[in-house]
Amino acid sequence: MYCLNGHGPISESGNHTFTLLDYRTHSNDAAKTKHAIKTYGSVLTSIYLNEEDTAVYNSDNASYYNASIKNPRTHELVLIGWDDHYDKTQFKKMPKNNGAFIALNSFGNSWGDGGLLYISYEDVHVLYETYALTRFERKQATNKAYFYDKTGLTHFESYGQHKSVFGINNFTSTVKETLKRISFFASPDVNEVRLYYGLGHFKGSAGSPVYTLKIPYAGYYTIDLPTPLSLKQAETQFWVGVEFKGNSEFLVPIEAPYPLMNYSISANRNEGYIGTSQTFKDLVEIRKNASVAIRAITSID
Secondary structure, eight states: OHHHHSOOSSOSSSOOOEEEEEEEEESSOHHHHHHHHHHHSOEEEEEOOOTTOTTTEETTTTEEOOOOTTSOOOEEEEEEEEETTOOGGGSSSOOSSOOEEEEEOSSOTTSTBTTEEEEETTOTTTTTSEEEEEEEEEOOTTEEEEOSOTTOOOEEEOOTTOSEEEEEEEEEOSSSEEEEEEEEEEOTTEEEEEEEEEESSOOSOOOSOSEEEEOOSSEEEEEEEEEEEEEOSTTOEEEEEEEEEESSSOOEEEEOOOTTOSSOOOOOTTSEEEEOSSOEEEHHHHSTTOEEOEEEEEEEO
């Protein structure tokens, strides 16, 4: 979330030089993961990593294969390539077939094979969910992001059994600025979105969409608005919305508490809404301390 929110557990001065605009995700799809590596240079994934567990990690050749779902994902690393002919006998526990992803770890060149790890294609976690960063830009000092989902996406929420559902957020500007972009998370079931915005706090009617977009893959999108919205002074109230259309009812991205969460999040009334074109409901009435994960990106005038 550091490259989305622009903050994290490091010095705020001079470290966040890029802003992430788009990423795509794939689940349990080796072909799409390989294509993403080839197209974008790398993909992010997570595995169970325990160097002391000699049943899964072979330190002699930096090979790795975890076959047990009981071992949870504990570590993120970056897949930078693959070898379809990597010998299955190199792993401590032998998978059925040859083949391994080549991963770059964060432990330095003295770890593994010059910092690299060879993960079997059959590892239970390596393809569970992969992320490819597809578009980013140098951070602009005049850009500002308005959002409530400080820790990012945790769920996709439904509104009854509708397969066309709105997510709306109210914001208040802090300076004279212009709304130029809307960002949102899209689930694998979303196939089209429509964008909306307006001045004042949301009153229950979204009106006509300002932009419509087909969604080819799950992930995070930042859309440039064809007609920016001028926020002529500080304390200007405005709202942004996205209508998600898809193949299931769980379409609206939200941040919300979940069992065993080891940090706290909060939300207030009159911040975010979900609904249909006919009816809307404050999200905190559906889920306590939940926020709609839709963002407004402005440029300071």
